[in-house]
Structures are given as C-alpha cells and as structure tokens.
Amino acid sequence: MDCELSMGENINRLSDVSRFVSELANLSPNRYQPFVGAAAFAHKGGIHVSAVKRNPLTYEHIEPEKVGNQRRILISDQAGRSNVLHKAKKFGIEIKPDDPALAAILKELKDMENQGFQFEGAEASFELLMRRAVGGRKRYFDLHGFRVISQKDERGAPPLDEATIRIEVGGETVHTAALGEGPVNALDNGLRKALTPAYPGLAEMRLDDYKVRVLASDHGTGARVRVLIESSDNSSSWSTVGVSNDIIEASWQALVDSITYKLMKDDQRVDG
Numbered sequence: 001m002d003c004e005l006s007m008g009e010n011i012n013r014l015s016d017v018s019r020f021v022s023e024l025a026n027l028s029p030n031r032y033q034p035f036v037g038a039a040a041f042a043h044k045g046g047i048h049v050s051a052v053k054r055n056p057l058t059y060e061h062i063e064p065e066k067v068g069n070q071r072r073i074l075i076s077d078q079a080g081r082s083n084v085l086h087k088a089k090k091f092g093i094e095i096k097p098d099d100p101a102l103a104a105i106l107k108e109l110k111d112m113e114n115q116g117f118q119f120e121g122a123e124a125s126f127e128l129l130m131r132r133a134v135g136g137r138k139r140y141f142d143l144h145g146f147r148v149i150s151q152k153d154e155r156g157a158p159p160l161d162e163a164t165i166r167i168e169v170g171g172e173t174v175h176t177a178a179l180g181e182g183p184v185n186a187l188d189n190g191l192r193k194a195l196t197p198a199y200p201g202l203a204e205m206r207l208d209d210y211k212v213r214v215l216a217s218d219h220g221t222g223a224r225v226r227v228l229i230e231s232s233d234n235s236s237s238w239s240t241v242g243v244s245n246d247i248i249e250a251s252w253q254a255l256v257d258s259i260t261y262k263l264m265k266d267d268q269r270v271d272g
Helices: 006-024 046-054 081-091 100-115 123-133 183-195 200-204 217-222 247-271
Strands: 142-151 160-169 172-180 206-214 225-232 237-244
Touching (some): 046 081, 081 100, 081 123, 100 123, 123 247, 142 247, 160 183, 183 247, 200 247, 206 247, 237 247
Antiparallel strands (some): 160 172, 206 225, 225 237
16 A cells, blocks of 8 residues: 555564464454464475465465564375475484385374374474484484372362383383372373483473374263373473273373473484
C-alpha cells in the first residue's frame, strides 16, 4: 500500500514477540497462527516437500525468516525420500539417494507409525532412529532391568513411588533406587542418579513437558498410549516419544531417547 512503517525494520522479530506475549499471558502459543505459528511454514507430503526444496514460493507466500520463523519438514508415514534426505542434511547425517539405509529408515518409520509412534513432534527420537540405521548411534548405557513400586498406606496421604534401576555404564553394572512424585518421576530420578556420575552434563538437563495420548480408547485401561517428553538444557530443547500398552514402558522409551539425545549433543559439542 506504499506505506512506510518503522516496524518494518524489526519484522524479523515478530515470532519472538508473539511467543513472549504468550508467555506473559500464560498461554500456549497457537501453532496454527499465521506467520508466527510453528505450523505456519510446515510441510509434510513427499511431493509437497520435493516442490518446496526446488522452489519454496510454490507453497510459501514469504520467506519464514522474514518474520523470525523457520521452515519445518515433518516426518510421518506419508514421508518420502525427499523428507528423509532433508532431515538427514539438517542433522548432519550423510545419506545418499541410493543408500540402502534410506529405504531401511522409510520402512522402519512406517512400521513404527503403524504401532502408534509419531515423529512430527519428536524430532530427537527420529534423529536417533536415523543414526541407528546408518550405524552412527553410540550406546551410552544398557538396561538390565527396572522396577517401579507405587504404594499408598493412608487414605489421605499421597502415594509413595520408588524406582529401582540396573544399567550397565562403561562396562560396569550400576544399581540405584530413587523416590519421585509419581512413578515416571521416580524412574526419571533413578535413571539420572545412575548416569550422572559418568555423564555430569546430565545435571543441567530438565524435563519441561510430559504428555500422554491414549491411542485406542475402546480398549479401556489396556489401551496403547503414546508418551511425548520435551526436555531442555542451557542451550536448546528437544522432544522424544515412546509407545506401549504400558504407560511406564512408553515413558521409559521416551526418557531413554531424551537422555541419549542429550549425551549425543554433548559429544558433538566436544568433538566440534
């Protein structure tokens, strides 16, 4: 409209300002909000992603960076080779279009999503999946077993939850126990207690969000559930996923991925 506005100089801060206002108002940011929402520049279908890689203007009316947002390529059972190759480049994983690992990743992705996994909101779990497929995922610890006890004694008293964990770290078996506010918190505390002496960087890791989604409610209390965990440290945040008929097992899967991702990030920072 040929109008000169001073705010145009700072339009690249629009997304940050939107998130800041949501934080002040104690509201969850609307992921579908135009321009500033997390899904405003998200792409999913294989052909769709292929077109965006060739010319973003085919599906985007402006460059997301102009409003402080970023393009997101989602991974799902609709994903094609273009999606996976795009993610591989983003994660710094070398995969060529004719690499057998690419077909293996696509097959595992579809198989896991048929079980109820969803990686659109759990990119850290998907990166670990990719690194495992190409042989680049380091094993920082191995589980020998865990037990979670939830005990309630008095009518008005809160339950007492305790987790006992046996894992192998650096060739040694570590056996720990920890209390928590709920069975998942106890499991998280026990796992950190066992690993922090070997990996001190875990002390700065936080669990920011924990979500449970029932996948088939017609099975009642025996329904399969999906657990999403969002974690962060002093420099970034990431999300992981677990799926099982047992909510503790699903939580364990997401917790293990979350901690493994943190340890992998710390290794990359040291190597870099």
